[in-house]
Amino acid sequence: MIGRLSGLLVEKNPPQLLVDVGGVGYEIDVPMSTFYNLPALGEPVTLLVHHAVREDGQFLYGFGNADERAAFRQLLKISGVGARIALAVLSGLSVADLAAAVTRQESGRLTRIPGIGKKTAERLLLELKDKLPAAVGASVTGGASAPEVADDVLNALVALGYSSKEALAAVDRLPAGLSTSEGIRQALKSLARL
Numbered sequence: 234m235i236g237r238l239s240g241l242l243v244e245k246n247p248p249q250l251l252v253d254v255g256g257v258g259y260e261i262d263v264p265m266s267t268f269y270n271l272p273a274l275g276e277p278v279t280l281l282v283h284h285a286v287r288e289d290g291q292f293l294y295g296f297g298n299a300d301e302r303a304a305f306r307q308l309l310k311i312s313g314v315g316a317r318i319a320l321a322v323l324s325g326l327s328v329a330d331l332a333a334a335v336t337r338q339e340s341g342r343l344t345r346i347p348g349i350g351k352k353t354a355e356r357l358l359l360e361l362k363d364k365l366p367a368a369v370g371a372s373v374t375g376g377a378s379a380p381e382v383a384d385d386v387l388n389a390l391v392a393l394g395y396s397s398k399e400a401l402a403a404v405d406r407l408p409a410g411l412s413t414s415e416g417i418r419q420a421l422k423s424l425a426r427l
Contacts, residue, residue, distance in 0.1 A: 264323035
């Protein structure tokens with residue numbers, strides 16, 4: 234099995250890449266999170282790879298980091314979720330945002346991804362619980378001591394129009410032991426400075 238590829242980036246046609254490794258061109262599908270962080274054409278690139286062998290062919294899926302690949306593999310284990318849906322999930326949410334949605338059981342965040350309906354979102358939340366990379370899960374709860382406070386602050390920030398990514402980053406910077414109102418106040422101050 235192929236686990237990693239290093240070579241020159243020859244073509245970029247979202248979501249597919251062509252990487253030249255020693256004169257052999259490998260077609261690799263990647264999530265948009267990886268695609269946006271690729272170097273320019275002709276530059277060296279290294280990708281972690283998931284190699285899938287099926288009746289209709291062999292397929293390579295590339296990732297910029299180990300957490301993305303681990304999350305992709307967990308998604309593939311879920312009944313009814315194939316590579317296309319797994320790539321869509323990782324294109325629509327970072328691994329940290331996916332872990333946060335699973336931890337908080339927020340199906341609404343998943344249903345915003347094209348191709349994910351309510352039933353699929355609920356199945357993902359159920360089956361991914363406690364199965365995403367440990368390093369990601371540790372960062373999801375944020376600095377606030379009580380998870381309920383962190384959830385309340387996060388929901389308030391999203392309701393005020395901040396993106397989930399901005400809100401999670403602000404919650405992660407909060408010190409422990411704050412009340413909900415003080416957490417919201419401090420999160421808004423930190424977001425105003427950006």
